[in-house]
Amino acid sequence: MNVKHITIIGLGLIGGSLGLDFKEIGGSQVVVTGIDRDHETLVKAVGCNAVDYSTSDLVEGVKNADIIFLCTPVLQILPIVEKIVPHLKEGTILTDVGSTKGFLAQEIRKILPRGIEYVSGHPMTGREQSGIWAAKRDLFKDKWYILVPEASTSLEAVEEICQVLTWTSARLTTMNIADHEQCGAVISHVPHVAAAALVNLLEMYPDLEDNFKLVGGGFRDTTRIASSNADMWADICLTNAQPITDSLIKLRGLLDEVIGAVQQGDRQAIHHFFKRAKNRRDALIQKTDSHTTL
Structure with a gap:
């Protein structure tokens, strides 16, 4: 492997974590440059040894890079x-970590x-915190790290x-574009939408605000991912619109079934659900x- 210089654009959760791994394992054999718009992020990235150098200058940061990881929201x-x-x-490889x-x-x-x-990639990991x-x-x-050869420029x-x-x-695997978008919608994108909807539901009951202190483990576990980065998730919804809307429509149908069963007092149907x-x-x-905790 002839990689000597890696640049990471976007030093958030994913970009920063990649840098920490690259510096821990790659050590002195690889130079890692980080690019971000936020000054405090740039200082922190160097201080925690996620990167060797940091800058807000895109042009300066990508000079001489062998590989560039694009770790910003998709539409950026x-x-x-x-x-x-x-x-x-010549020969630089661009790769992204976008969810779509x-x-x-x-x-x-x-x-x-x-x-x-260009290599299309998507690490299937994350936390509710960002930055x-x-x-x-x-x-x-x-954790699974998906590569999409169909969307990449070369197998090399x-x-x-x-x-x-x-x-x-990471556990590396490959998928085609269509399967990735549909699978992502069902197991990741729609759950994030549903978690956000559950939290937003609380706003519809302002008279109960004082009682929300009773929120327990079930609600916290179910809605944990609603604390994720809003910019990232807005871009995901816009760039995977059809699979997400199709899956949300199916979810709405399931909820309609439960509503009907509850209204009719159909315990058997509720139990079956x-x-x-x-x-x-x-x-x-x-x-x-x-391998995975669901």
């Missing part, structure tokens, strides 16, 4: 790529000059990114327990 990635491509050396792949697959390759590679202060070593350990570039990602101890969910989740836990 394309304008960044447009700004930096004239300043990249179709939009970038369609747009990013249109603006790449000859000699610049460099939430970054941690081993965030990716034993995909292999190069795979080699670097071994420093994170919960029992079916329990059996399905228990089966998933049994299948994936050694």
Whole structure:
């Protein structure tokens, strides 16, 4: 592996955690530069050894980079790529960590000059906190990291990114665009929408505000991901609109079934709803327990 200089654009949870892994495992054999717009983030990233150098200057930060990780919200990635491509050396590999792949697959390759590679990627991990202060070593350990060769420019570039990602101890796999977008909508995007909706539901009961101090573990666990970054999730919804809306419509249908059963006093139907969910989740836990916590 000939990677000597990695640049990370966007030093939030994912970008910062990547840097911590790269510096811990890569050590002195790799230089990591971090780019962010926030001054305190830049200082913190150097201080916690997530990067060797930090800057708010896109052009300065990407000079001589072998690999550039794009770790901003999805809709910010394309304008960044447009700004930096004239300043990249031949052979540089761009790779993103966005939760949606179709939009970038369609747009990013249109603006790449000859000699610049692109690898589409998505780490399936995270925390409800955001920012460099939430970054941690081993965030990716034993978590799935999806690569999308269909949306990438070459298999050689995909292999190069795979080699670097071994420093994170992530479990690497590949998917096609359509499966990634639909799977992401069902297991990640819609749950985030539902969690946010549950929290927003509280606003509809202002008379009970004083009693919300009684919120317990069930509500906290169910809505934990509602504390995620709003910019990131707005971009995800806009760039994976059809799979998300299709899945939300199906979820609405399930909720309508429960509403009807409760209104009719149909205990058997209500019981079946919960029992079916329990059996399905228990089966998933049994299948994936050694790798993932659902």
